[in-house]
Amino acid sequence: xxxxxxxxxxxxxxxxxxxxxxxxxxxxxxxxxxxxxxxxxxxxxxxxxxxxxxxxxxxxxxxxxxxxxxxxxxxxxxxxxxxxxxxxxxxxxxxxxxx
Numbered sequence: 001x002x003x004x005x006x007x008x009x010x011x012x013x014x015x016x017x018x019x020x021x022x023x024x025x026x027x028x029x030x031x032x033x034x035x036x037x038x039x040x041x042x043x044x045x046x047x048x049x050x051x052x053x054x055x056x057x058x059x060x061x062x063x064x065x066x067x068x069x070x071x072x073x074x075x076x077x078x079x080x081x082x083x084x085x086x087x088x089x090x091x092x093x094x095x096x097x098x099x
Contacts, residue, residue, distance in 0.1 A: 019081045026060045026067030
C-alpha cells in the first residue's frame with residue numbers, strides 16, 4: 001500500500017489505531033505505542049481524530065490502570081480494516097511515517 005499524502009496518512013493511521021483498540025482493548029497508550037511503534041503524542045492526537053471519523057472510543061477504568069475501548073466503528077467497516085491491517089502498518093514503517 002502506497003500512502004500518497006498527509007490526508008491518507010492520517011486516515012490510515014486512525015484506522016490502524018481503532019483496529020488495535022478494538023482487538024486489544026481496553027488498552028492503554030503505552031501498550032498501543034509498543035504495538036504500533038508510535039510515540040504517545042501521536043496516539044493521543046489520533047484518538048481525538050477518531051471522533052471526527054465517527055469512530056467512538058471510551059476510556060475505561062482509573063487514569064493510571066485503565067485503557068481505551070472501541071464502542072462503535074461508525075461508518076467504517078471493521079472487516080475492511082482487518083483485511084488490510086498488516087499492509088497499513090507496514091506502509092507506515094516502510095515510508096518512514098511511523099508516529
